[in-house]
Amino acid sequence: MTEQPDFSWHHQPWQQLQTMQQQGRMPHALLISGIAGVGKRAFADKLIASLLCEQPDTAFNACGNCHSCQLLAAGSHPDHKEVSPEEAGKQIKVDQIRDLKQSQTLMPKVSKGKTVLITAADQMNISAFNSLLKLLEEPQPESVLILLSENSQQLPITIKSRCQTLVIPTPDTEEALAWLQHTDMQFSPEEWQSLLKLSQGAPLAAMALGEAGLKQSRQVTQDIALLMQAKANPVQMAADWQQFDLKSVLYQIQHMMQIKISSLLLGDARVSDVILRQYWAIMDCISDTIKLISSQNNLNKILLIEDFMVTVMQHADQIHQLKETHR
Numbered sequence: 001m002t003e004q005p006d007f008s009w010h011h012q013p014w015q016q017l018q019t020m021q022q023q024g025r026m027p028h029a030l031l032i033s034g035i036a037g038v039g040k041r042a043f044a045d046k047l048i049a050s051l052l053c054e055q056p057d058t059a060f061n062a063c064g065n066c067h068s069c070q071l072l073a074a075g076s077h078p079d080h081k082e083v084s085p086e087e088a089g090k091q092i093k094v095d096q097i098r099d100l101k102q103s104q105t106l107m108p109k110v111s112k113g114k115t116v117l118i119t120a121a122d123q124m125n126i127s128a129f130n131s132l133l134k135l136l137e138e139p140q141p142e143s144v145l146i147l148l149s150e151n152s153q154q155l156p157i158t159i160k161s162r163c164q165t166l167v168i169p170t171p172d173t174e175e176a177l178a179w180l181q182h183t184d185m186q187f188s189p190e191e192w193q194s195l196l197k198l199s200q201g202a203p204l205a206a207m208a209l210g211e212a213g214l215k216q217s218r219q220v221t222q223d224i225a226l227l228m229q230a231k232a233n234p235v236q237m238a239a240d241w242q243q244f245d246l247k248s249v250l251y252q253i254q255h256m257m258q259i260k261i262s263s264l265l266l267g268d269a270r271v272s273d274v275i276l277r278q279y280w281a282i283m284d285c286i287s288d289t290i291k292l293i294s295s296q297n298n299l300n301k302i303l304l305i306e307d308f309m310v311t312v313m314q315h316a317d318q319i320h321q322l323k324e325t326h327r
């Protein structure tokens with residue numbers, strides 16, 4: 001079995017699992033939530049290995065040597081099933097859940113129990129959710145169903161209420177930086193910090209962005225300055241941004257606006273108040289655009305970003321006028 005890196009921010013939720021296991025309270029359905037890039041998948045893989053292992057240690061770690069561990073590492077464990085969208089960004093189909101239900105009626109072949117992993121659990125249509133609900137309502141003995149979700153608020157309450165939720169936290173900047181510097185030496189602390197701003201502080205997402213993320217960070221910093229001077233060409237700029245991961249672009253802008261708002265809050269209250277409202281309106285527009293980009297609707301992303309830029313420039317223009325009148 002390949003050695004997993006040690007994610008320091010996983011220690012606390014793992015301890016929760018250890019306690020549940022020790023007390024014989026391992027739930028039949030577990031929802032592992034957390035933002036993209038905090039290592040939910042790695043956490044689930046570790047849990048699955050421990051649940052299926054023939055001789056886990058006292059800390060509930062899989063041995064890595066037994067028949068079950070070997071089968072799992074080879075991707076051929078008969079008692080483990082995984083369901084994911086067939087294509088990235090697409091939904092899990094109802095037939096996939098029906099097949100899963102069928103397989104769950106069989107007895108375990110190698111291990112004492114069975115495990116199921118449903119990745120991107122929020123990416124389902126209503127009929128798939130209903131089928132999953134039936135599965136949750138009839139838990140199989142010694143079987144653990146694990147759902148992963150980075151948008152758990154999009155899961156129906158009927159599903160959520162039948163799962164025990166375990167949140168993988170986002171480490172604070174200091175912890176994330178320490179981990180990144182220890183794991184990957186290619187970037188300076190300042191560069192890692194820039195990348196963390198693009199990934200809402202999620203270390204694995206920062207790592208995945210890498211060099212391209214740094215290029216994006218530099219470009220977007222310049223472009224935002226132009227937008228805030230209301231001097232940008234939205235058509236050109238929106239076309240340029242298509243090469244970037246748009247969600248991380250918006251996270252970066254959100255971060256920049258938060259810093260700007262904090263500095264205004266420390267400044268002259270009388271002037272800041274009306275100007276602040278304009279910045280808050282920009283923040284709302286950022287959140288709305290992130291929501292739209294994250295939704296599964298087939299939106300024209302170029303138009304969406306152009307609209308975003310036009311709105312930002314309108315507020316920037318208002319800010320300039322307000323500054324003039326308060327001078």
Ligand SMILES: [Zn+2]
Binds near residue numbers: 052055062064069
């Ligand atoms: Zn084992």
